[in-house]
Amino acid sequence: MDYTDIAGQLCKTCHLFGSRRWCLATSGNFSARVGHEQFLISQSGREKSELSPDDLMLCDLDGTALKPEQIPSAETPVHACLYRLDENIGAVLxxxxxxxxxxxxxxxxxxxxxxxxxQKALTGVKSHEATVTVPVFDNDQDMHAMAVRLTKAWRDGRIAVPGLLIRGHGLYAWGADIATARRHIEGFEFLFECLLNEDMRR
Ligand SMILES: [Zn+2]
Structure with missing residues (x-):
């Protein structure tokens, strides 16, 4: 897939998630790997439900902007650390x-x-009888520090599903490509709604 196709798919996913109220008030960020050493990510503060290819920018795997005049999302260090940890990750939403x-x-x-x-929407989960544990990490305004904590948890084997939660903040999910990462976000979000509805019935 070339740059234009990846940018188009990323924007389409942003619009869909925006229509579901999953990234209000310019929140959320979306990225996809381009080649081996770069990824495309939404620029800081852009309205996600109206994102266009002009709102995307390239970073290297350290999270550094290829064009210094562009400012990537504040959470770029988290995206970059996931791409560094697993070369099979092609998109992070x-x-x-x-x-x-x-x-x-x-x-x-x-x-x-x-x-x-x-649960079977998540890569690697074969049955409703499996127990899926989505790890939760404390929030931090220092996203470099957050990336260090995530890297340690990953290496300790504490991230066994293609997603994680940040407390009081939101969900990260990833996959081999944008379609897979989108399926993971949709699966997690569906499951979280189910759990909340169960809580309300108690
Ligand atoms: Zn966020």
């Missing part, structure tokens, strides 16, 4: 939905999910 935000505040170290058919 980050949403700020109400269910993900609320659940992340209630959990201590992880959100456990079992019994839902939708």
């Amino acid at each position: 980050h949403t700020h939905s109400v269910p993900a935000t609320v659940l992340s505040r209630a959990a201590e170290t992880g959100v456990e999910i079992t019994g839902y058919e939708m």
Whole structure:
């Protein structure tokens, strides 16, 4: 897939997520790998439901802008660290939905999910009987420090699903390509809504 196709797919995904109210008030950020050493990411402060290819920019795997006059999303260090950790990651998507935000505040170290058919939307999960644990990390305004914590957790094997929550903040999910990362976000968001609805019925 060439640069234009990747930019188009990324924008389409942003618009879809915007219509679902998963990235209000310019929140959220979206990226996709271009070649081996670069990724395309939304620029800081852009309205995601109206994102155009002009709102995207290239960074290297350290998260440094290729064009210094462009300012990438403040959370670029998290995207960059995921691309460095796994060369098979082709896209990283980050949403700020109400269910993900609320659940992340209630959990201590992880959100456990079992019994839902939708778990199979996550790569590697074969049955509703599996227990999926989505790790939760404390929020931090220093995204470089956050990336260091995530890297350690990854190397310690504490991130076993293609996603994680940041407390009071939102969801990150990734995949081999934009379509897979989108499926993961949709699966997680569906499951989080189910869990919240279960809580309300208690
Ligand atoms: Zn965020």
